[in-house]
Amino acid sequence: MTEMIPTWIDGDLVAVEKLEAHERGLRHKAVSVFVLNGDAVLVQRRALGKYHTPGLWANTCCTHPRWGEAPLACARRRLVEELGLHGLPLEPRGQVEYRADVGAGLIEHEVVEVFVARMPERVVPVPNPDEVMAVEWVTRSVLDARIRNAPADFTPWLRIYLRDHAAQIFAGAEKLPEFPA
Helix, strand or coil, rough: CEEEEEECCCEEEEEEEEEHHHCCCCCCEEEEEEECCCEEEEEEEEEECCCCCCCCCEEEECCCCCCCCCCCCHHHHHHHHHHHCCCCEEEEEEEEEEEEEEEEEEEEEEEEEEEEEEECCCCCCCCCCCCEEEEEEEHHHHHHHHHHHHHHEEEEEHHHHHCHHHHHCCCCCCHCCCCCC
16 A cells, blocks of 8 residues: 655645655655653664665654644554554654655655653563664663764664754653653
8 A cells, every 4th residue: 555645745735655755855744753761762773674764773763644644643653553652641842844865866855743752661662573673772972972973873864853953852851751661
């Protein structure tokens, strides 16, 4: 089944096939989630079967809403589909827009609704191997150092988020309610 995503063409929001949106570099809707535990963030390494950026490290969860799907519902759906995480209390952190070459002639030009949640480490994600090949809890300082030392190991959007939007994403995160185990 072809996945249709909300995309702007000539100022109108229309449904466009996901691969076509990336091939043409069209501006489209997206969702990103950062799940936190103390000063650590849960990152995922994308499965090798992904059609772009396979094997690269990304934030906890990122995706495109389906046509007509609300961003919050999309974020919740993908946390379950990618990581088996149910019922996290997600806090919206506003929109971020970026444009990045993701390789293989594909461009992500996204208007992203960002969400943040806290959870205890003892709640273990169950990655879907079709989506995620590994997960890791990593402190922001270690993550920043890894990105500086090996930027090609990380998705362009994660590098952009941390470079340009960290204050928006992480400010006050320690005050978020923690997901009860």
